[in-house]
Amino acid sequence: MKKRPTIKDIARATGVHASTVSRALDPDSKKRNLLSAEVIERVREAAETLGYRPNRQAAGLRISRTWSVGVMIPDITNTLFPPIVRGIESVLEPRGYTSIIVNTDNIAERETRLLFVLRERGVDGIINGAAQRTDPKMAQVAAAGIPIVTLNRKVEDGTIPYVINDERQGIRLAFRHLYDLGHRRIANIAGAQSYSTGQMRLEAFREICAEYGIAEKDAPIVAADSYNEAEGQRCAGRILDDDPDVTAILCANDRLAIGALKLLRTRGIDCPGQVSVTGFNDMPFLDFLPLGLTTVRIKQFEAGQTSARILLQMIEESDRAAPMQTVLPVELVVRESSAPPRST
Amino acid sequence: MKKRPTIKDIARATGVHASTVSRALDPDSKKRNLLSAEVIERVREAAETLGYRPNRQAAGLRISRTWSVGVMIPDITNTLFPPIVRGIESVLEPRGYTSIIVNTDNIAERETRLLFVLRERGVDGIINGAAQRTDPKMAQVAAAGIPIVTLNRKVEDGTIPYVINDERQGIRLAFRHLYDLGHRRIANIAGAQSYSTGQMRLEAFREICAEYGIAEKDAPIVAADSYNEAEGQRCAGRILDDDPDVTAILCANDRLAIGALKLLRTRGIDCPGQVSVTGFNDMPFLDFLPLGLTTVRIKQFEAGQTSARILLQMIEESDRAAPMQTVLPVELVVRESSAPPRST
DNA sequence: TTGAAAGCGCTAACAG
């Protein structure tokens, strides 16, 4: 196991000083321009033939950089996240960065600890796809000067750049779709209010109801504690118990919708015959469902890409201000879970 | 953004030399035992109050370690892999390691390049979940002294430790299940023969057919080029074209099985009424399928854990020999896609 | 039992 060549080896081979080699190989042309073309060429060749590869650990120790970024997500086994992760990777990898992916499971203390782990690792920046609406730890990290951007969710603090989806428009598309089908008693299973998505989607629902002149009692709302199927079941149950005349349930997320569908099946209520259901996110594998779910598609891969690009800009061009707010477009995907209400 | 305290700061605070601090804080007790208990205690306290955290970059530069491992998988968007990745993470993280996950997409040149990226990153070891049966690059890396273990698949070269599932037993369970249901014309969609899984599962199929005294013509085999739904469709089509009397299709993997199911639906052939289908892996979200797939469950999370443990042993206890071959148990999961053949 | 000194591989002043 012979060790790999260093800058010194190249210096020896070319007869110039190590620092000259460093300069010749620096990707920043401002430094290279100070050297004679001839030396640069010689150094390049020597590096090539020796198979030189810079030692990032050493360079990093010197300039305190690691060319790694932390990626925080709730849980990679949630199919929503793999495409996002690949989007991130697709811009990071070509630029020489690697990502350290950590799963918070939406547990606050785990998030805190992982944040600590990432800082200790000296990551050059963080993409947080698991942020809470208020997140003091996060703001603290940002204040400490570590580039950070949130993905899918935003922190209300206002200092952290974010990339989110057009939640408002998504809810409006779903609502209008149901309304246009003829539904007039549309319930809402809202998401956890501790996430910006939960809060924004609920707000959008209230807003459009008001716009359409629908009274609050005709648009019952139950907020879930978290985004999962069990909560979807529970909330759907409560809605139907309180208000058996509901003909459609607009859910703040696909997993809640899947739970709602499950409950309907349990109770022998036909979907979409008796009750229509819509989701949000268009998670992969949704089309495996026996009944296709009408939902709002978000740009998963692109969201990953965009957040990574913004983070890189923050890391590498700290002079240029990075965009603070990026909102990606969404689109409605109509499948089988929505239909006109039974015309009783 | 005040920088974090170094070993020097502690030295100054306690009045001892930096090297003494290093020794006092060394987790290896052999080194600490040389120091007086009093000094160790003082250093510990100072480290605590200053909030000292060792700088891995610096330590790594010195001892050439990074406390990071590379994890190669085909594609994180394949739901089979997230549980594996979390299994790996669950043992790595508590021991202070992070994992760098890369997706090969089963493209050889991508694999080569990523392997290069990982080496350049100086990972302490590699878990390869995307290995080919013959993989010179891999053997080369292993020979270079970088700890490496393969996961799910094995390299035939024989020098690389592996953690795989009991492919043979899995195929036998599926076959017996079909046979016991009464099937006598069982076809096989085999996996790509460039992966050990494809090869082993096919071998097991041939073996058990022979055991049951089934002639080769009564057990048609078509090998897929890769593990995906399109190939499953194609292969199932060929099987039914050549041999319309087949009553069951045993697939080397779930995705092939999903493809086969799709083809049956296309042709209006009822499953399990006319043709039964089985898969392999028990991928998450399989239960979303309109028709539950009978399959062989592999221990995904545990496989991740086991491979990580073995890798850590190779890294940290290079003296103790790591287990070369680990075969995890599998179990049959019976769902709706298998039933007795129509008794025509 | 502790200190001194060297060096891992690289970059960044500062000279010249």
Place this chain on the structure above:
DNA sequence: CTGTTAGCGCTTTCAA
């Protein structure tokens, strides 16, 4: 344009 020097934070001889 290029060489010299110093040092990032840590570990590890070698002395004392």
